[in-house]
Amino acid sequence: MSVVYDWFVSTFHGLPRELAALIISMVPLVELRGGIIFSKLVDLELWRAALFCIIGNIIPIPFILLFIKQIFKWMKKNKFLGKIANWFEEKAMKKSDKFKNGEFVALILFVGIPLPGTGAWMGSLIASLLEMDIKKAIIAELIGLVMASAIMLTIFYAFPEVFTKLFHI
Numbered sequence: 001m002s003v004v005y006d007w008f009v010s011t012f013h014g015l016p017r018e019l020a021a022l023i024i025s026m027v028p029l030v031e032l033r034g035g036i037i038f039s040k041l042v043d044l045e046l047w048r049a050a051l052f053c054i055i056g057n058i059i060p061i062p063f064i065l066l067f068i069k070q071i072f073k074w075m076k077k078n079k080f081l082g083k084i085a086n087w088f089e090e091k092a093m094k095k096s097d098k099f100k101n102g103e104f105v106a107l108i109l110f111v112g113i114p115l116p117g118t119g120a121w122m123g124s125l126i127a128s129l130l131e132m133d134i135k136k137a138i139i140a141e142l143i144g145l146v147m148a149s150a151i152m153l154t155i156f157y158a159f160p161e162v163f164t165k166l167f168h169i
Contacts, residue, residue: 008038017042018052025056031119032057036152046157050149057120061141064124065134092125104140111144114152
């Protein structure tokens with residue numbers, strides 16, 4: 001996994017570590033999980049990692065909740081972009097079954113348990129497609145982000161042997 005480390009370092013060379021962690025946490029699929037891993041790789045203090053990664057992952061949430069349907073509608077006018085929009089919608093709707101009963105708690109858990117395919121981006125997409133109340137969705141996602149950051153920070157900061165084995169450092 002030193003390839004991951006080398007990529008992170010070369011891509012974000014020259015940026016303050018906090019800003020790099022914030023930017024990484026904004027990226028879909030990578031999100032807060034990747035930001036925390038990067039933070040540990042560059043020896044960012046735990047509290048700084050938590051703060052900047054959570055902020056970075058929060059930034060896209062309102063934009064996704066408010067504008068994703070319009071963006072997808074626009075994307076569908078283009079053959080290639082339409083395929084991407086349809087793929088995201090299908091992926092989100094498949095995961096939305098978990099939200100049928102107790103959408104608030106389901107969204108917290110969906111965002112808060114750091115597994116592949118979960119997180120704030122997909123949670124926001126699902127909440128938007130299900131037309132969940134925006135205030136409830138934001139609160140649920142904020143709680144989920146705190147939960148996910150606590151899990152990730154515990155794994156990578158409290159148990160550094162897990163980190164070193166995973167990344168061969």
